[in-house]
Amino acid sequence: MLSLNGVFAGYGGGSVLQGVDLECGKQSITCIVGPNGAGKSTVLRVISGLLRPSKGEVSMDGEPIGHHAPDEILRKGITQVPQSHALFPAMSVHENVLMGGYLIRKDRKLLRERLDRVKDRVPIVAARAQEHAGNLSGGQRRMVEIARCLMLDPKVILLDEPSLGLDPRSLAGVADLIHELHQAGTTVLLVEQNVRLGLGLATHGVVMEGGKVRLTGTAAEIRDHPEISSLYLGGGAGPRVASGP
Ligand SMILES: Nc1ncnc2c1ncn2[C@@H]1O[C@H](COP(=O)(O)OP(=O)(O)O)[C@@H](O)[C@H]1O
Ligand SMILES: [Mg+2]
Incomplete structure (x- = not known):
């Protein structure tokens, strides 16, 4: 592959x-x-x-x-999860994850589907959606960093x-x-x-x-x-x- x-x-x-x-x-x-x-x-x-x-x-x-x-x-x-501190601390978890869907931003339906799927896979994305990414613990941030990459449904x-x-x-x-x-x-x-x-x-x-x-x-x-x-x-x-x- x-x-x-x-x-x-x-x-x-x-x-x-x-x-x-x-x-x-x-x-x-x-x-x-x-x-x-x-x-x-x-x-x-x-x-x-x-x-x-x-x-x-x-x-x-x-x-x-x-x-x-x-x-x-x-x-x-092919997507790389960036090294730590890659989230925008003053933006919400939801906004950070949405940025991962930048390449598909014009397809609202697909964006919505992907976001739903990412929320299923990484529960913190829904649970802390409105929280500033900067308020999360290191482990939570790492999960959101991975979640953001999943918006493109990588192979x-x-x-x-x-x-x-x-x-x-x-x-x-x-x-x-x-x-x-x-x-x-x-x-x-x-x-x-x-x-x-x-x-x-x-x-x-x-x-x-x-x-x-x-x-x-x-x-x-x-x-x-x-x-x-x-x-x-x-x-x-x-x-x-x-x-x-
Ligand atoms: N941006 C860079 N500019 C110049 N040299 C670099 C850069 N990044 C890494 N290197 C050099 O490349 C070599 C391999 O680095 P790297 O791939 O980061 O190793 P590892 O991830 O296995 O620790 C090291 O000698 C490092 O100093
Ligand atoms: Mg290294």
Whole structure:
């Protein structure tokens, strides 16, 4: 469904991504893990069109999209949940969510249908509709950020560190929502520092280091990989991930 083939990309000072290959199957939850600076967020930026690959290709259902503008990528059904503090604090929850439907604003009926569906999926959107987004807790804001993206009924949803700064209860809420989206047929690609949570939620795992993919497999394979468990899952100072799959 979504794939990267030999992608190189950077910010002007040389390539951050050094030939990234990645496949996200339809209805999969893929979690990218890896140390800080590995290029995880950069992968999401390339997919959402904020950064163009200097080499290699990104494709969606076989169609090359690596050189599309961000709004065209959005129209293809790929949406990224922005990092935290992306809501307009002085606007209501309702208004914030409606902004997510900007591309379909002329179709009032569709907008209404989508809003109803989003309210079903994310109850806080109805429960706190008139509240200023700035008054919500971190966990509530994250739910509204995701809800806003759902207004476009995306095929692929990209999440960068959705657990960042959330308490355990909010974390569980976000995890449940991601799970429901997956059940409903959405392809999910997330980056997660909380490796246990991320791989626990995912169907597939990808380990990145130094702008390259070091390991791929099912989430269980990655979780049980000896170097991963020692690096990230409480095994102490284990060896660094050094070799490919
Ligand atoms: N806007 C930017 N401009 C220049 N360099 C950047 C920018 N964003 C990230 N980088 C660099 O790209 C590398 C990978 O960053 P990033 O993809 O954010 O890593 P990760 O998400 O895995 O922590 C880092 O060395 C970082 O310093
Ligand atoms: Mg990052």
